[in-house]
Amino acid sequence: QGLPPGPPTIPLLGNAHMLGEGKDVYLKVAEWARYYGDIYSLKIGGGTMVVLSSATAIKQVVDKGGWAGSSRPENYIAEVCGSGSEFNILFADDCPRFKNLRRIIARFFSPQNSLKYVPAQAAESTLLLHDLITRPADFSDSIRRYTHSLAKIIAYGERAPSFRSSEVQRYYTSLDQLVHALAPGAYPPFDLLPVLKYLPAAFAPWRAVGHQIESVRTGIHTKMYESLRRRQAAGDEESTECFVGKLFQSGVPAGEEQFYSYSGLSLLDAGSDTTGAFLLSLVLILATYPECQARARKEIDAIVGGARLPVPADFPKLPYLDALIKETLRFRPQLPMGVPHLMGADAFYKDYLVPKGAVVVLNTFALLHDPEIFEDPEVFNPDRFLKSEHGTRPGMDTDFRDNFHFGGGRRICPGQWIAGSTMQLTAMRLIWAFNFSTAASPRTGAPISQDLNFYASDFIVMPRPFKCTIEPRSAEHCEVVIQALENAKLYLNRYENK
Ligand code: HEM
Numbered sequence: 470q471g472l473p474p475g476p477p478t479i480p481l482l483g484n485a486h487m488l489g490e491g492k493d494v495y496l497k498v499a500e501w502a503r504y505y506g507d508i509y510s511l512k513i514g515g516g517t518m519v520v521l522s523s524a525t526a527i528k529q530v531v532d533k534g535g536w537a538g539s540s541r542p543e544n545y546i547a548e549v550c551g552s553g554s555e556f557n558i559l560f561a562d563d564c565p566r567f568k569n570l571r572r573i574i575a576r577f578f579s580p581q582n583s584l585k586y587v588p589a590q591a592a593e594s595t596l597l598l599h600d601l602i603t604r605p606a607d608f609s610d611s612i613r614r615y616t617h618s619l620a621k622i623i624a625y626g627e628r629a630p631s632f633r634s635s636e637v638q639r640y641y642t643s644l645d646q647l648v649h650a651l652a653p654g655a656y657p658p659f660d661l662l663p664v665l666k667y668l669p670a671a672f673a674p675w676r677a678v679g680h681q682i683e684s685v686r687t688g689i690h691t692k693m694y695e696s697l698r699r700r701q702a703a704g705d706e707e708s709t710e711c712f713v714g715k716l717f718q719s720g721v722p723a724g725e726e727q728f729y730s731y732s733g734l735s736l737l738d739a740g741s742d743t744t745g746a747f748l749l750s751l752v753l754i755l756a757t758y759p760e761c762q763a764r765a766r767k768e769i770d771a772i773v774g775g776a777r778l779p780v781p782a783d784f785p786k787l788p789y790l791d792a793l794i795k796e797t798l799r800f801r802p803q804l805p806m807g808v809p810h811l812m813g814a815d816a817f818y819k820d821y822l823v824p825k826g827a828v829v830v831l832n833t834f835a836l837l838h839d840p841e842i843f844e845d846p847e848v849f850n851p852d853r854f855l856k857s858e859h860g861t862r863p864g865m866d867t868d869f870r871d872n873f874h875f876g877g878g879r880r881i882c883p884g885q886w887i888a889g890s891t892m893q894l895t896a897m898r899l900i901w902a903f904n905f906s907t908a909a910s911p912r913t914g915a916p917i918s919q920d921l922n923f924y925a926s927d928f929i930v931m932p933r934p935f936k937c938t939i940e941p942r943s944a945e946h947c948e949v950v951i952q953a954l955e956n957a958k959l960y961l962n963r964y965e966n967k
Pocket residue numbers: 558559560561571620623735736739740741743744747803804807808809831874875876877878879880881882883884885887888
């Protein structure tokens with residue numbers, strides 16, 4: 470059995486030159502899937518990349534493959550940025566200490582244990598609503614503060630009270646640089662053409678960029694880690710309940726403190742802008758599709774009324790909102806090519822070989838926009854999820870699951886339950902509290918048209934800055950938020966870094 474077919478190659482480069490041609494690599498990789506089918510291969514220098522674009526292909530090769538389909542390839546640019554396998558869970562290979570860490574993560578982020586963070590999600594989302602009442606134009610900053618604060622509470626037992634603080638600014642500036650550097654096509658494919666790593670500094674601007682990112686992130690990590698250890702020594706309860714705190718409380722293997730402690734920074738990276746990108750897409754979509762917004766609001770109002778904030782127990786009674794969230798995730802997945810996996814052993818799919826050592830791409834965007842699976846995939850239509858469990862055409866749901874945007878196999882996102890409950894609670898509360906509409910031009914007063922394709926195609930794909938009008942629905946709704954604010958602050962007090 471041979472490799473699956475793929476686009477024609479040229480000597481030495483293989484297909485490498487084709488990936489860098491356009492900006493949106495994930496769109497190109499999706500386009501090839503329409504032509505070559507649900508499994509195809511690319512040659513990048515001497516390396517092989519296999520692209521999987523159907524539920525069945527991902528199930529066979531990755532989900533069923535165990536660890537054999539779930540290591541990580543070396544990521545040179547992540548290494549240069551101080552975010553490689555030694556420092557970031559996301560890029561760690563399947564070595565024994567990573568497997569041990571992943572087991573600890575699985576326990577900590579189990580659906581049951583994730584419920585522990587519901588009160589923090591409720592309190593932080595109340596603050597988000599208040600921020601949007603008082604400073605609606607800053608909605609993007611407020612959303613990013615909110616998701617970052619939740620991730621920081623989970624990782625370090627400490628919140629992020631202000632987007633403008635120098636800590637949060639430094640964190641997000643370095644994260645923006647990192648996700649840009651990691652974007653497929655941003656830099657040459659070093660891992661598949663290793664000779665490029667040895668270019669002299671004058672021809673290798675990425676080295677200086679990477680070292681700067683590394684030095685800022687090391688500073689951020691050290692500060693948060695030392696603060697956590699100080700609070701632990703002082704007997705602070707939250708500092709032993711959070712992820713890094715629990716790790717060190719139960720003891721990490723001698724000599725591996727650095728690897729384990731950096732998992733906190735990885736959680737910040739994995740949790741902040743992924744959930745943030747979802748919420749920003751949601752706001753953009755609500756403003757663009759007033760009829761979907763009105764339908765979701767009507768459903769929420771019938772269950773919640775106007776006199777209290779929505780709570781998690783309301784969500785199961787809101788099938789349209791559930792469909793709206795699923796359609797937003799399908800329409801604009803945050804990681805449209807997932808995170809690359811590495812094959813640890815040969816695997817077979819259809820008549821093809823996926824060889825040991827191949828990099829495997831879970832072609833999420835192609836899968837979620839496949840016209841054979843989804844009717845009119847480029848149309849935003851939550852109703853598809855009311856008609857069938859996975860929103861697919863009749864009979865096309867074999868091997869489908871609802872969480873392809875969270876990856877697959879042994880590396881599937883462990884934060885999916887926490888992220889799910891954050892998305893659900895926040896979506897309920899935003900739609901309950903506000904009207905979202907397209908902003909008006911300050912000059913002509915005419916609505917500014919929204920562009921649903923104006924997305925930054927970095928490692929995490931999120932809407933580029935856009936304007937949107939966010940207005941509280943009524944004085945009563947504002948009053949409910951203000952009434953809830955004191956209790957929320959009181960609850961969050963435990964996560965203030967005293
Ligand atoms: C909408 C929100 C989110 C999305 C779309 C998302 C998506 C993903 C994806 C696609 C992966 C790679 C999976 C693979 O390799 O197959 C991943 C990994 C990961 N995610 Fe998430 N994620 C989200 C939120 C979160 C949150 C809130 C946390 C924790 C606070 C988290 C923690 C992680 C970690 C630790 C990994 C690395 C797992 C590994 O490499 O073994 N994620 N996520």
